[in-house]
Amino acid sequence: MEHRDPQCCLGTSPLTPDEAACYAGLFRVLADPARLELLSHIAAEGCRPMGVGELASLVGLSQPTVSHHLKKLAEAGLVDRVAQGRSTIHVVVPEAFARLRRVLDVGL
Amino acid sequence: MEHRDPQCCLGTSPLTPDEAACYAGLFRVLADPARLELLSHIAAEGCRPMGVGELASLVGLSQPTVSHHLKKLAEAGLVDRVAQGRSTIHVVVPEAFARLRRVLDVGL
Structure with a gap:
């Protein structure tokens, strides 16, 4: 997902519909405990x-569930997945x- | 909705499940263009x-739709509704x- 750096924020000038849709999508990804x-x-x-x-094990969920959430976070550009040896780590x-x-x- | 001021943020220590649920709810309210x-x-x-x-008229939606969204924003504590004469304004x-x-x- 590409985001242009906003020249505006909520407090300076109204968001365009495209900007609003883009950020709403990011907040939707964050709207999950x-x-x-x-x-x-x-x-x-x-x-x-x-x-x-x-x-x-830290959050008490199954590995497939955690993988699903991490995939959504990565698709949104909020985390990066980095190959490290035989495993993938997340930053x-x-x-x-x-x-x-x-x-x-x-x-x- | 009551929120305690977080002593932590994402970068300092893990959120508790209660904090995560609280903020997920707020992001859900924001997840709408x-x-x-x-x-x-x-x-x-x-x-x-x-x-x-x-x-x-600014966002091109009907007044009932806008009222619905403003109610959600107010319930989440993101906007205040202030009576001003016979109308209600939002801050x-x-x-x-x-x-x-x-x-x-x-x-x-």
Whole structure:
């Protein structure tokens, strides 16, 4: 999913319909408690590699469920999947979150 | 909806299940293009009072649809409704957006 860096945020000028649709899609991906928990585990661990199995045990979900959520987060550009040896680790994409924080700047 | 100010954000320590459910609910309210457009119009106008009719014409939706979205935003604590004479105007709640921006701070 490509996002142009918004010149505007909620507080400076109205969003165009395209921008609104794009950000609504990103917020929809975040509108899930399990995904937020996963993100917080990945982000709080900083650069420490964590595989699906470890994440699954941390949030108390099955590995297939965690893989599904991680796929959605990766498709939205919120996490990157990095091959490491025979496993895949996940890291957050700081720029994507910076962009969302900027959109939520109501300028007040 | 009550939200305790998070001592943590995504980047400092894992969210509890309750925190994750709370913020997922807020992101669900934001996961709608029309609501984001409405918020951006309300926020970009700063303190200028805008009624439902003016907002409806700005986003090209019917007044009942706009009223429905504004009710959801108000229930989530993202906008306040303020009686002004015979009409109701809407203002964003800066603290609610500051809290969401903080949650989206991945600390990287």
